[in-house]
Amino acid sequence: MATTLSSIAEKLSISRGTVSRALRDDSQISISTRNRIKSLAKEMNYKPNLVARGLSLGKTQTIGFLAGSPSLEITSTMEAKLDELANNAGYEVYVAHTKGNLDITVKRAHKLIGRGVDGLIVKGAFPEATVKEIQTKLKFSVPTVLFSGTLFGKSAYSSHRLVCQDVSIGIRKAINHLYRLGHSQIYMFSMCWPGWEKDMRFIEFYKSIESHGFGKGQDRLYSTDESYANKGTRHIIDVDLAFLQTKKFLKSHPECTAIICIQSEFALFLTSALARMGIRVPQDISIVGFDDVSTMAYSQPPLSTIAQPVEEMVNSAFELLMEGIERDIDEPKQIAIPSKFIIRQSAGEVRSEKKISITEK
Amino acid sequence: MATTLSSIAEKLSISRGTVSRALRDDSQISISTRNRIKSLAKEMNYKPNLVARGLSLGKTQTIGFLAGSPSLEITSTMEAKLDELANNAGYEVYVAHTKGNLDITVKRAHKLIGRGVDGLIVKGAFPEATVKEIQTKLKFSVPTVLFSGTLFGKSAYSSHRLVCQDVSIGIRKAINHLYRLGHSQIYMFSMCWPGWEKDMRFIEFYKSIESHGFGKGQDRLYSTDESYANKGTRHIIDVDLAFLQTKKFLKSHPECTAIICIQSEFALFLTSALARMGIRVPQDISIVGFDDVSTMAYSQPPLSTIAQPVEEMVNSAFELLMEGIERDIDEPKQIAIPSKFIIRQSAGEVRSEKKISITEK
DNA sequence: TTGTAAGCGTTATCAG
């Protein structure tokens, strides 16, 4: 059906080998026959069969992307970026969704290896897995780079090639920013999940709070798990409950002047919830979010946020992978890319009143 | 390196054909040798080389997903769903991002066909393309189903297999809902883009407004293109400008009691912008959005919205594709899935005062 | 029930 090397070779009464070489511009083939072949190929609308080429070469020019949490704007952004890089380099990308589950990840990875992928990018932090599991299960027969937004202890990855976010920078910048604006009563809001204690974002937050002499870091964490659930593919906030809890928090902590929200959705929620309570952002309370979901920029006021440098991370991951695929480099290597602090309008000068009060119901 | 059919055949001193059949549970092979082979295969950790199988069979059990607009939560949700369906059916999926551009789409599609994909799902509406272009360029040598959230005139697709959203239902439901709540001064907000006039959402909105006897539909559209731009991979709202324009609108249309926002980001923006102006939602003005971005549920109040039935659409698209791939069905067929209207709290009873007034700056 | 051999569309080695 489709035109093949043989079919064009036959038409020209020459060998398939010659056609193959000509079409790849092998300088061994004389210019004249090269041209003859190429023009006929074009005429016959020849397209190389890449699966045959893959079989022959043992390389398919494909990579697999194991996507962790689905339904996230950030996942899609990463994929688009990866696709762009890969495509420019002549690769095609398979994507498999793993829900952040280690076993699913491993299973899909092996399937993709069976498909002949030349390399793998594995996104996910696997907070529920043990260090040993990570070290053993995440080793594959093709070059692999791990990719994680937030890290749960670096040691687990010491034998891998990995790109991660260095959250400490962003958090420190955010807290310094708030400090300069006069804040000291800074709290972190979080809706927790299994394994959260190991998340570097908390640890760095504690550190930063303590280094400013604001007291014990842990005392500045206000968290709840009741209002946050992973339903199907989405994280769900129980808004009514969250509204109540926020009000309760403010009553028991009227001294609070600034809140850092570890979930972007919650930051969004909080901004409008405060407006409803008659509390102005940033005049009465300053808010800082995490990640850079586009809607954060369209919140009123637009939200300042500690953001993952998604593009840079994808760039590095791809580069690491290409080193592995095209230059056989596979020595362990961890690249941590500093998170950014994006200043918008939700963090402002500290208010003058000591205590906050809720006007509206 | 990896164990192959031959390597296990050799160990057992039998032919590769037998091994091949045994491993696929061909009943021709005696149970006993089948077991012998299978257990050795397991022991040797045999994984079939799917690219070789693909070459042999002329089918790869892969499909290509051409993703339109990137960086959208909805894109990621669709992908995850498609991946789930495909994987259960034994398929793997390539994804290629096209930025909604027809030529990129065509180019990537052909690349994927060269990779041997068995079928293609093409997402995108291509508002800038002519009917002729759509009819000719979107035809490929493998089963293809088109997938579009909003349609720009159905006629262009009459020779394709397609799944789309029937927006009319959702819009009618939304407007009926508002009507029952006493609203008649209903407006639609939109930030426009090339080709927007053809978008069914406007057309259905006009229809619905007029069928209620509210007057001319077009008079109820408030649109601007200055504040909406497609910067890189993201749609950008100029929030300050949008804030001003919203204020201007309310001053010139103080009778407005309900607003339907065609962009979800804008609905989000509008809710918090109104809060800032001292206008309560829904007590003073009701808001309805489009699509169902998760953050819309976490807005305060949570936003009522006309939502794309993403899962159903993906289900149908996959089914259509499988018909094409596995049963050679390729007669044109269009499936329109009714959009849903999700009632949350941003649309409420119409206010009693005739005119709205802005209290805060 | 099993073995043999051709074929899928390439690339690569080795002669000529």
Place this chain on the structure above:
DNA sequence: CTGATAACGCTTACAA
């Protein structure tokens, strides 16, 4: 500079 030929790993008539 070009042509044979083997090889990649698997499936599948056809034979035995």
